[in-house]
Structures are given as structure tokens and as C-alpha cells.
Amino acid sequence: RLGLRPFIVLDRFAELELVLNASVATGVRPNIGMRAKLSTRGAGRWKESTGDRSKFGLSAREMVKAVEKLQEVGMLDCLQLLHFHIGSQITAISSVKDAIREAAHLYCNLRELGATKLDVVDCGGGLAVDYDGSQTNFHSSKNYSTQEYANDLVSILQDTCDAKEAPHPTIVTEAGRALVAHHSVLVFNVLGVHDFIDAASAAKEPAKDDHEILHRMWEALQSVNKRNFQEAYNDIIEHKEESVTLFSHGVIDLKVRARAEELFWATCRRIQKTIREVEYVPDDLRGLNKDLSDTYYCNFSVFQSLPDAWAVGHLFPIVPLHRLEEQPSREAI
Structure with a gap:
């Protein structure tokens, strides 16, 4: 109306x-x-x-x-x-x-x-x-x-x-x-949590007629062990980037890209579990815990709660206001 x-x-x-x-x-x-x-x-x-x-x-x-x-x-x-x-x-x-x-x-x-x-x-x-x-x-x-x-x-x-x-x-x-380049600072609350394990656990073996990139990613997932986890990580990163390129050029469709995402995160999850059992973890893999952590959705806008670009170099601590007596049990961002 x-x-x-x-x-x-x-x-x-x-x-x-x-x-x-x-x-x-x-x-x-x-x-x-x-x-x-x-x-x-x-x-x-x-x-x-x-x-x-x-x-x-x-x-x-x-x-x-x-x-x-x-x-x-x-x-x-x-x-x-x-x-x-x-x-x-x-x-x-x-x-x-x-x-x-x-x-x-x-x-x-x-x-x-x-x-x-x-x-x-x-x-x-x-x-x-x-x-x-x-x-x-x-x-x-x-x-x-x-x-x-x-x-x-x-x-x-x-x-x-x-x-x-x-x-x-x-x-x-x-x-x-x-x-309008101005911002403010707010106290905010958490609205919800995105559990990243869901995407990592959804991978399924590709069918015979599926695109070659899916088969290569499945092979990388199945090959992860204590001896070759670095090689498997390098391979899956390369395959993930290739799948994005193939999609951006119209070679594969949205469903194939979605399958590729599932295989990528499933492989990262398996590598994460594997490196917990080894003495030395390469620098490339030390960020996996952060990459596979949960995401907290908070009720605030960065564009309203921080000074402009020239002041972002300052520290802005994020402090919880309750449940301070509980020890955190999950990694999250």
C-alpha cells in the first residue's frame, strides 16, 4: 500500500x-x-x-x-x-x-x-x-x-x-x-551459535559420474593419517581453490560447489583430530582450531560500535558480563 x-x-x-x-x-x-x-x-x-x-x-x-x-x-x-x-x-x-x-x-x-x-x-x-x-x-x-x-x-x-x-x-x-564515517560503542548480547561441526560431518562419497574435483577431494579425505596429514592439507587447499575457480568460470554448478565445501571441511576436521596425536604441528595447521571453531552471533554492528579506521589500531577488549564462574568448554569466535 x-x-x-x-x-x-x-x-x-x-x-x-x-x-x-x-x-x-x-x-x-x-x-x-x-x-x-x-x-x-x-x-x-x-x-x-x-x-x-x-x-x-x-x-x-x-x-x-x-x-x-x-x-x-x-x-x-x-x-x-x-x-x-x-x-x-x-x-x-x-x-x-x-x-x-x-x-x-x-x-x-x-x-x-x-x-x-x-x-x-x-x-x-x-x-x-x-x-x-x-x-x-x-x-x-x-x-x-x-x-x-x-x-x-x-x-x-x-x-x-x-x-x-x-x-x-x-x-x-x-x-x-x-x-557517514562515524561509529559508536555498544554493550551487546549473544543471539545464537553456529556449530561448525555440522558442515564438516556432512560429506558423502561422490558418485561415479560426479565431477573429477569431488573424487580428488574424497581421495584426500580418505588419505589422512599421521604420516601424510600435511600433504593431505596441501592437496585439499588446492582442490578447494580449484573448485571456486571452476565455479566462477561456470564449469561446475552450485550443487557441486556445495559438495566440495562439505569435503573440504570434513578433511580439515579429520586433520584436526589427527594432529592432536602428534608431537609437532606445522605452522600451516596451527590455525585449524580457529577455522573449525563455533561462531557466536552477537546483537551489535561493528559499523556502529567502533571508531573509524584511523583508531582501529587500539585494543577493544570483549568482556563477558555473566557466567564468569564457568570454564569455557568450546572454541568459538
Whole structure:
């Protein structure tokens, strides 16, 4: 009635059930969006919170499950928006290009899976501010102009859609920093926990006619032992990167990529268990505990709770306010 087109964007797969239940209770068919967890990482101070370990977004496997669930309840036509965000203050234009290229293939693949009403791509924020005037990829600058940023978003999406014979989407951006670069500090609460063991335990042996990359990843998973865990880790990293490249070039589809993710995390989980029994752990593998830890979802926005880029070098301790007498039993981020 107001002439607006609001979207409910899913940050986590678990939120889909909440939206479906609310739809049944109210009799309203919502406009649904999904936030994708891209493998592409940002550039700058916040790049460590992007990529496969991003705090928000649905993985390839979860997006496929969401499409199947919406199809099952006859609401796949409600999926109308794809969203991604690879971090704040993206200093290098190469990261922007890689992200939009991956997102463009996600958009086309989701339409091929039946989401034909999907017609909006929200590229999130990240448009950087050149605080120091150096025009470089230094964390307080950027090596691109606003016009170049816009040109790359449009041209990459257009070229990918033309190649896949998909309609051009409406492009939305959320360049908040470029408009208002101010933040605040908040006390926040934990809303939920993402158990990373689920993704690592879902791997299944590929069928004979599955893509070769899945068979190679399955072989790496089965080969893990105390003598070759480093070799297996090197192999699975290479295969994971190859699967992302194959997807970005349209060689494999979204379901194959989702299977590749499952095999990758299953192999990492097995290597993690193996290195607990050895005396020396190589430097490359010492970060596995962090990579496979749980993720806590907290009710706050970094963009409202920290000073701007020039002050982020300061320490900002995170302190729990209750349950201080309990010893932690899980590793989490």
C-alpha cells in the first residue's frame, strides 16, 4: 500500500524457518533475500572476517538447501534478492571484482535452480574512504575511484548474465561508510551459535559420474593419517581453490560447489583430530582450531560500535558480563 518493496534478507539458514512460520501465521507471502557467504575475501583491516569464515551469510550448501526448502513449500517465487558483503573499507578493487564475479555466477545458478523471480543483487557495503589521500590499497585508503567501483559492478554482472542468458538484475549497494564515517560503542548480547561441526560431518562419497574435483577431494579425505596429514592439507587447499575457480568460470554448478565445501571441511576436521596425536604441528595447521571453531552471533554492528579506521589500531577488549564462574568448554569466535 505504501508503494515500497521490502525484503527479508536471511543472514543464517536457521532464519528461513522463522520466515516461513511467520508467513503461514500472517497469510503474507514475503519478498525473501539470501545473504551469500562468498569465498572471495575483502581487502584491508577487516579481510580476516570475510571469506569462508565470514560471520554472516549462507554457504553454497545452505543456499541449495534453502532453495529446496522453498521449492518444497511452494514459495520459491518469493526468493527475489541475492545479497553479499565482503567487509568494510575494501582497499583493493581486485577484491571487489572477484566478489561480484562470484556473486554473478551465484545469481545465475540460483535462477537455473528455479528461482526465476530473483531479480535484485545487493552488493552490500565496503566502498572505501581515502582517508590519507594516497590512493593506494593501504588500510586507510583505496586504489580505485567511485566511478571505477560502479563500472566494475555493472560490467561484470552484465557480462556474466549475457553469457548465461540470464536477465540483468537490479543492482543495489549499501555504501554507508562513503556517506557517514562515524561509529559508536555498544554493550551487546549473544543471539545464537553456529556449530561448525555440522558442515564438516556432512560429506558423502561422490558418485561415479560426479565431477573429477569431488573424487580428488574424497581421495584426500580418505588419505589422512599421521604420516601424510600435511600433504593431505596441501592437496585439499588446492582442490578447494580449484573448485571456486571452476565455479566462477561456470564449469561446475552450485550443487557441486556445495559438495566440495562439505569435503573440504570434513578433511580439515579429520586433520584436526589427527594432529592432536602428534608431537609437532606445522605452522600451516596451527590455525585449524580457529577455522573449525563455533561462531557466536552477537546483537551489535561493528559499523556502529567502533571508531573509524584511523583508531582501529587500539585494543577493544570483549568482556563477558555473566557466567564468569564457568570454564569455557568450546572454541568459538
